[in-house]
Amino acid sequence: MFKLLATVLGIGYAKGGGTVAAVACCLFLYLARNHQVLLRPWPAGLLTVGLLALGTLAAQRVEAAWGKDSYRVVIDEVAGMWVSMLLLPLTGPRLLVGLVLFRFFDIVKPLFIRKMEQIPGGAGVMLDDVLAGLYTNVLLHVGVYLGYL
DSSP: OHHHHHTTTTGGGSTTHHHHHHHHHHHHHHHTTTOGGGTSHHHHHHHHHHHHHHHHHHHHHHHHHHOTTOTTOOHHHHHHHHHHTTTSOOOHHHHHHHHHHHHHHHHHOTTTHHHHTTSOHHHHHHHHHHHHHHHHHHHHHHHHHTTOO
16 A cells, blocks of 8 residues: 555656656646635645655655665655645646746755755655755745746
8 A cells, every 4th residue: 555655556667757746746736726625725734734644654664665765656746746836826837837846856956955865764755855845836936926927
């Protein structure tokens, strides 16, 4: 069960699994964009906390078999992409810009993101992507506020 969750239903076995998982998250969010639960702070926050908790647990459980931050574990990319779009009105262009920004931060790992990987266990697996998602989210909110997105 933890392998299925960590790989997001097997996406982690695909070539470029991290990007595929982030795109799958974008597609899910795009299809669910009319459900206001994603825009209300309390339900969105509870869903986010639940995703982070399950992702951390799954990453922790598979680490013994697959090693630290295995390429197969992509629940962290889903969580990071989810955080990237948290409390934003979801449109195609915003999702696309969010995806590009998130993958940039996740791959390049600037601004303390790389340090998060040093945290042991499932928390370290998740936190670098969460921080990349936070940076993305802030930039997207600024873009929306300024009228660019």
